[in-house]
Amino acid sequence: MPEPTAIVLAAGEGTRMASSLPKVLHRIGGQPLIAHVLTTVRGAGIGPVAVVVGPKREDVAEAVRESAPKARIFVQKERRGTAHAVLAARDALTGGDLLVMFGDTPLVRPQTVTALLDALKDSAIVVLGFRPADPTGYGRLVMESGQLQAIREERDASPAEKKIDLCNAGLMAFSGQHARSLIERIKNNNTKKEFYLTDAIALARAENLSVAVREASEEEVMGINDKSQLAEAEAALQKRLRAAAMQSGANLVAPDTVFLSADTKLAKDVIVEPYVVFGPGVTVQQGATIRSFSHLEGAHVGAGASIGPYARLRPGTKLGEKVRIGNFVETKAAEFGKGAKANHLAYVGDSTVGKDANIGAGTITCNYDGFNKTKTIIGDGAFIGSNSSLVAPVKIDKGAYIASGSIITENVPADALGVARAKQQNKKGWAKNYRALKSKGKPKK
Ligand code: UD1
Ligand code: CA
Numbered sequence: 001m002p003e004p005t006a007i008v009l010a011a012g013e014g015t016r017m018a019s020s021l022p023k024v025l026h027r028i029g030g031q032p033l034i035a036h037v038l039t040t041v042r043g044a045g046i047g048p049v050a051v052v053v054g055p056k057r058e059d060v061a062e063a064v065r066e067s068a069p070k071a072r073i074f075v076q077k078e079r080r081g082t083a084h085a086v087l088a089a090r091d092a093l094t095g096g097d098l099l100v101m102f103g104d105t106p107l108v109r110p111q112t113v114t115a116l117l118d119a120l121k122d123s124a125i126v127v128l129g130f131r132p133a134d135p136t137g138y139g140r141l142v143m144e145s146g147q148l149q150a151i152r153e154e155r156d157a158s159p160a161e162k163k164i165d166l167c168n169a170g171l172m173a174f175s176g177q178h179a180r181s182l183i184e185r186i187k188n189n190n191t192k193k194e195f196y197l198t199d200a201i202a203l204a205r206a207e208n209l210s211v212a213v214r215e216a217s218e219e220e221v222m223g224i225n226d227k228s229q230l231a232e233a234e235a236a237l238q239k240r241l242r243a244a245a246m247q248s249g250a251n252l253v254a255p256d257t258v259f260l261s262a263d264t265k266l267a268k269d270v271i272v273e274p275y276v277v278f279g280p281g282v283t284v285q286q287g288a289t290i291r292s293f294s295h296l297e298g299a300h301v302g303a304g305a306s307i308g309p310y311a312r313l314r315p316g317t318k319l320g321e322k323v324r325i326g327n328f329v330e331t332k333a334a335e336f337g338k339g340a341k342a343n344h345l346a347y348v349g350d351s352t353v354g355k356d357a358n359i360g361a362g363t364i365t366c367n368y369d370g371f372n373k374t375k376t377i378i379g380d381g382a383f384i385g386s387n388s389s390l391v392a393p394v395k396i397d398k399g400a401y402i403a404s405g406s407i408i409t410e411n412v413p414a415d416a417l418g419v420a421r422a423k424q425q426n427k428k429g430w431a432k433n434y435r436a437l438k439s440k441g442k443p444k445k
Contacts, residue, residue, distance in 0.1 A: 001176065002096035003048065004117055006041045009085045010034055010064075010103030011054040011076040016226040022060050023224065024103040028234040029241060030261030030280040033224060034060065035067040036106035036237075039262075042068065043110030044117070046099065050092035052076050052085045081194030083186040090180075098179040100197060102170040104224045107236055112216055116173040124178045124209035125200060127151070128171035132218045137225070138167035139198050141213060148211045151198035155191040166213075168198060169221035178209060237262070250284075273309070281315065299331075302338070320355065337380065349373075350392065354380030360404065362387035379414065 014023025024034040034051070041049055049071040053060045061073045076088035086100060097120050099113060112128065119126040127148060129141050139151040140161050151168050152161045174182065182200045190196060204211050219236050222229060241260040242252055249268035252258050257274045264278040267286040276290050279297030284290065286303045294308035298315025301307060305323045316333030319325065323336045326343035334348045337355030342348055344361040350373050351365050363384050365376040374393040378384065382396045385404035396402060397414035405421045412418035 002094045004046055004097040004099060004176075005048045005050065005092055005094060006046045006099045006101060007086055007089050007092060008034070008037050008041070008049065008051045008101050008103050009082060010060060011052050011057075011079060011085050011088070012104065013054065013079060014104070014225075017230075018227070022054070022057060024060060025063055026224070026230055028106060028230065028262075029237045030263070031067075032063045033106045034063055034103045036262065037101055037103055037108070038064065038068040038071065040108050040110050040113060041099075041101065044099075044113035045110075046113070048072075048092065048094070048096075050074055050089040051103070052088050054079065081188065081192075082197035083183055083195035083199065086183055086197060087195075093180050095180075096176045098174040098176065100170075100172045100174070102223060105170050105221060106224065107220050107222065107233060107240075108171060108216075109220060112214075112220065113171070115214055116171060119212050119214060120173050120175045122210065123212040124175050124204050125182075125211045126173040127201065127211065127213050128169040128216055128221060129166050129213045130169045130216050130218050130221050131165050132167055132222075135162075135165055135167050138223075139196075140164040141166040141168060143213075147205070148201055148213050149205050150202040151196075153190065153192075153196060153198065166215075169216055170223055171221070172197065172200075174200070178204065267303075276308075282313075285321075314349075348376075351376040351378065353378045354382060354398065356380060357382045357384070359384045360386035360388065364389050366391045 010024045012023060017023050025032045049068055051064045051071050052074050055075055055077055064071050064073055072092055074089040076085045097117060099117060116126045116128060132138060137154050139153045140157055141148055142150045142152055142161060182203050185203055186195050186199045188195045201211055222233055224230050224233055238260060242255040242258060245260060245266050246252055250266035250270045250272060252272045254274035258272050259277045261278050261280045263280060265283040267284060269287045270284045271289040273292040275292050277295045281298040282296045284301040288301050288303060288305040291308035294311040296313040299313035299317035301319050302321040302323060304321055305319050307325045310327040311325045312330045314332035317331045318335045320336055320338040322339050324341040324343060328345045329342045330347045332349040334351045336353045339356040340353045342359035346359050346363040348359060348365050350367040357378050357380065366389050367373050367376060376390050376392045377395040379396060379398035381399045384402045387405045388402045389407045391409045394408055395411045397412060399415040400412045401417045402408055403417060403419040406418060407420050408418050
């Protein structure tokens with residue numbers, strides 16, 4: 001028997017999103033909806049995957065390739081219903097069992113998928129059902145003496161059928177033996193004149209094939225059709241991610257205020273203070289503290305480091321052990337060696353900072369001239385005095401000092417002092433004379 005195949009449908013227009021971005025490219029947990037679905041498929045151990053996209057949707061295809069490079073992409077030229085969409089991927093039906101998933105249903109757990117496929121041992125079709133608080137809009141599962149007889153879409157349901165609270169979650173498994181012949185026979189005699197995949201149930205029952213239902217929670221199978229549902233799914237995902245982070249040993253002081261991405265990695269005993277945002281691609285090693293109001297993205301934080309409050313770590317930031325990044329410090333494509341510090345008000349971009357180096361308040365690496373970005377290299381133990389501008393490309397060698405307020409345009413050798421500012425002069429009595437001049441003729445207070 002060929003192995004099971006998954007077909008993910010993502011050709012819908014998503015009109016209800018009222019957006020110029022296709023529905024499945026909207027993000028939760030920092031990743032497009034479609035990527036979450038593909039992660040679930042992978043997690044369930046399904047190898048061959050096909051994704052059905054709409055015409056001229058190179059953007060969706062690109063997101064698919066990024067998250068599942070081996071997925072086959074099929075184009076549904078006209079949007080004529082979910083069964084029509086499955087048949088757009090006809091070439092992917094190899095005779096093995098078939099799992100159909102929707103690209104707009106991102107929170108399904110891999111074990112739910114596995115359970116559906118396992119249940120195909122005794123049934124030709126297995127449908128995933130759920131009981132939503134408000135069933136409006138969902139297909140209803142019409143049961144008779146414990147057997148699923150049909151799925152009725154909202155538009156075509158009778159008032160009695162509309163009262164059914166068990167609904168179609170959208171996930172369906174078909175046994176390899178019956179998948180193709182059932183789906184090919186689906187007709188479009190319904191209000192919308194679409195080919196509904198859900199009609200496969202009635203066809204199977206007419207042949208006395210058995211159809212089973214498995215149930216999932218609403219939270220797991222919620223489909224996203226508009227932006228309110230997108231926000232609800234985000235909230236549900238955040239809950240899951242926070243719970244998982246705490247389970248693996250991170251301390252989230254006020255979990256509801258921490259925003260995580262699906263790929264955020266927090267090691268044991270990482271402390272996250274209230275109100276922190278983790279964009280995609282962040283790893284934090286053991287015992288580091290991320291203080292309030294910090295924003296991290298594409299950054300690696302070493303063990304025991306301390307970040308924030310109010311720090312911004314941008315992509316390409318790599319911080320070694322015990323690095324300290326304080327308030328109002330922004331880093332981008334910057335590598336900090338063990339124990340290096342930038343405690344206040346600095347921008348460090350396209351730079352390497354050696355171990356135990358100290359970046360003073362107000363230091364700016366001037367890495368961009370409007371055309372190119374160039375590097376700043378700061379050696380181990382160097383000390384950059386406050387309010388200095390380091391104009392790249394430039395190298396401050398090991399142990400060098402930069403005098404406060406300097407604008408450094410040339411390399412500074414190891415252990416030297418780099419000074420680049422006007423010399424101070426003090427004019428004796430100047431202030432006193434000035435005041436006297438200004439107050440001449442004015443009445444004394
Ligand atoms: C669908 C189900 C409904 C179920 C609900 C669960 C059908 C007919 N209806 O309704 O029973 O309760 O999901 O959320 O299956 N798509 C295509 N091409 C098409 C049409 C749809 O690729 O021609 C894709 C969409 O991109 C989407 C999925 O199929 O990912 C479902 O389509 P959608 O229009 O959202 O169906 P619902 O009305 O939500
Ligand atoms: Ca939907």
